[in-house]
Amino acid sequence: MSSKRSYxxxxxxxxxxxxxxxxxxxxxxxxxxIRYDARSSxxxxxxxxxxxxxxxxxxxxxxxxxxxxxxxxAIQPGDDNVYVPGRIGQHNxxxxxxxxxxxxxxxxxVATNLKRTFPRIRATLMVGIGGGCPSxxxxxxxxxxxxxxxxxxxxGKVTVGGCFQETAVPKTPAPLLNAAIHYGVIAxxxxxxxxxxxxxxxxxxxxxxxxxxxxxxxxDNLQCLPIRGICDxxxxxxxxxxxxxxxxxxxxxxxxxxxxxxxxPRQLGPATIYSSTAGESDTTSYASERRERLLAxxxxxxxxxxxxNIGTAHAxxxxxxxxxxxxxxxxxxxxxxxNHGFLWIRGKAGAGKSxxxxxxxxxxxxKANTPTASFFFNARGDYLEKSITGMYRSILLQLLKLFPxxxxxxxxxxxxxxxxxxxxxxxVLKELLRxxxxxxxxxxxxxxxxxxxx
Numbered sequence: 001m002s003s004k005r006s007y008x009x010x011x012x013x014x015x016x017x018x019x020x021x022x023x024x025x026x027x028x029x030x031x032x033x034i035r036y037d038a039r040s041s042x043x044x045x046x047x048x049x050x051x052x053x054x055x056x057x058x059x060x061x062x063x064x065x066x067x068x069x070x071x072x073x074a075i076q077p078g079d080d081n082v083y084v085p086g087r088i089g090q091h092n093x094x095x096x097x098x099x100x101x102x103x104x105x106x107x108x109x110v111a112t113n114l115k116r117t118f119p120r121i122r123a124t125l126m127v128g129i130g131g132g133c134p135s136x137x138x139x140x141x142x143x144x145x146x147x148x149x150x151x152x153x154x155x156g157k158v159t160v161g162g163c164f165q166e167t168a169v170p171k172t173p174a175p176l177l178n179a180a181i182h183y184g185v186i187a188x189x190x191x192x193x194x195x196x197x198x199x200x201x202x203x204x205x206x207x208x209x210x211x212x213x214x215x216x217x218x219x220d221n222l223q224c225l226p227i228r229g230i231c232d233x234x235x236x237x238x239x240x241x242x243x244x245x246x247x248x249x250x251x252x253x254x255x256x257x258x259x260x261x262x263x264x265p266r267q268l269g270p271a272t273i274y275s276s277t278a279g280e281s282d283t284t285s286y287a288s289e290r291r292e293r294l295l296a297x298x299x300x301x302x303x304x305x306x307x308x309n310i311g312t313a314h315a316x317x318x319x320x321x322x323x324x325x326x327x328x329x330x331x332x333x334x335x336x337x338x339n340h341g342f343l344w345i346r347g348k349a350g351a352g353k354s355x356x357x358x359x360x361x362x363x364x365x366x367k368a369n370t371p372t373a374s375f376f377f378n379a380r381g382d383y384l385e386k387s388i389t390g391m392y393r394s395i396l397l398q399l400l401k402l403f404p405x406x407x408x409x410x411x412x413x414x415x416x417x418x419x420x421x422x423x424x425x426x427x428v429l430k431e432l433l434r435x436x437x438x439x440x441x442x443x444x445x446x447x448x449x450x451x452x453x454x
Contacts, residue, residue: 042092044073047085049258050114050124051095052224054107054214058128059084059097061247065255066093079113089259094118098214107214111224115417122419123261124224127254129246130186130212131193131234133203139230141242144253145210147186147226184209186226196235223422227254287411290421294410297423298397302385306378306450310358318359327360357450364446371444373398377451392429395447399436403443406436 053059059082063069066086073085084095098110114121132139139145187208193199202208211234215226229246232238321327329335330343347353354376361374375391384390400407410416415431416424424432437445 042070042073042085044118045120047092047094047118048120048122049088049091049093049261050118050121050224051093051254051258052107052110052114052124052126052214052218053095053097053128054212055128055243055247056097057243058247058251059095061244062095062127062251062254064248065251066095073117076113076116079117081110081113081117083117088255091258091261093258094121107218111218119419124218125254125257126215126218126224126226127250128212128214128228129231129243129250130210130228131199131232131238132230133199133209133211134233139209139233141230141232142245142249143230144249145184145186145228145230146253147184147210147215147228149185150188150215150226151185151206151208152188186210186212186215186228188212188215188226192238193234194236194238196233199234225257227257290418291407291410293421294416294423295397295400295407297421298393298400300384300390300393302378302381303390303394304376305381305385306354306376307358307361307374310354310376312362313355313359318356321356321360322363354450357448361448364448369444370446371399371402372446372448373402374448375450377449379451389426389429391449392426392433393423396429396433396436399433399445402445403436403440406439409436409439 051062053062063084063086066084066088068087070085070087070092072083075081075083080099082097082099084097086093086095094114096110096114098106130145132141132143132145185206185208187193187202187206187210189211190213192213193202193211199211202211210228210230212226212228215224218224227250229248229250231240231242231246326343330339330341345353345356357374357376361372364370365372373395375394377391378385380386384393400410409432412435415428415435
């Protein structure tokens, strides 16, 4: 089934407009009223802010926010994005529109191509329309919702009994943009939301204010701040009457935000500014600063809450385990070929496994030259306290603090792009932990994981 945006085609065809071509010709005699800057000295590296739209309707409205438009630049082979380069205030901005398709998957492709063609982008805005959730807030048509968090509501698994459980990781905008955010969660998915009951169920589950279809896919590849003008209420009364107005309010908010962003490249974002006169010390300083930011991004609130709340074993309990054959085999280096370094403690719920795990962790920490890390899953805690992502973040953070020389793994640009300073996704976390452990050589590192089956 094609993922073409049917209502987009109708919107433009009814208005007598042909479909927008892939490349837009900006002629000097254009009667749109927009000023054009014919400066040919600008390159792809001069553009630091990306402004992304899903619909040509949204792009047309957004163009009106530019102080001036620039000449089109060459694009990378295979890049099908539609770009509109220009300036807002002191910032060079490149606007881009999804090429006639919608959804999180197509948004991810657009983000990948954008990064290839404009490698120095430091702040990204996703600007357009969305469906509001009136049950979550006093939302009116034309209001603007700014996403402090994006959740892909249609990514998950069906559990026993037919219940749907989300497995998507919450995505947050870059720290630079958080200062301008005071609103709430945006639910993102691959389908148009047109059912009030489904809308309310998902909105209640995620505390969402708005539904849209691109931000989750975009943020898998490029951190962005979603800004959505409410054009309907994501129910059976969905119509196009408010689309133009809602697109305009979102674009106006985005322009105000861009004008408020600092102009200094160092302030604006994480990407390194390369120049022929830049000293080696600047690059070294930035690399060190970037490493510290990545390291700090791994931590999260309540990271040790579950372990802290588990009571310490009484003096005479649990000590029998120290003499257990399986435990002693686990400690014996000659037995590692058989147990592969794993010891699995099994038992009924409430039997005291967590108390035993904390006991073993504390006993092991007493030994000299035994670097030790732990993670205690908390089924009643926040997302990161009970997720695999939280476990990898915690264990990796502890390892890198125990072995500072292994922090160099954060400098591997084949794993983490040089411009990234925020917390990597789960797959990257796995690769980082694997690489750091492999580089330990003969040094030991012991991990205690509690309640992994929860």
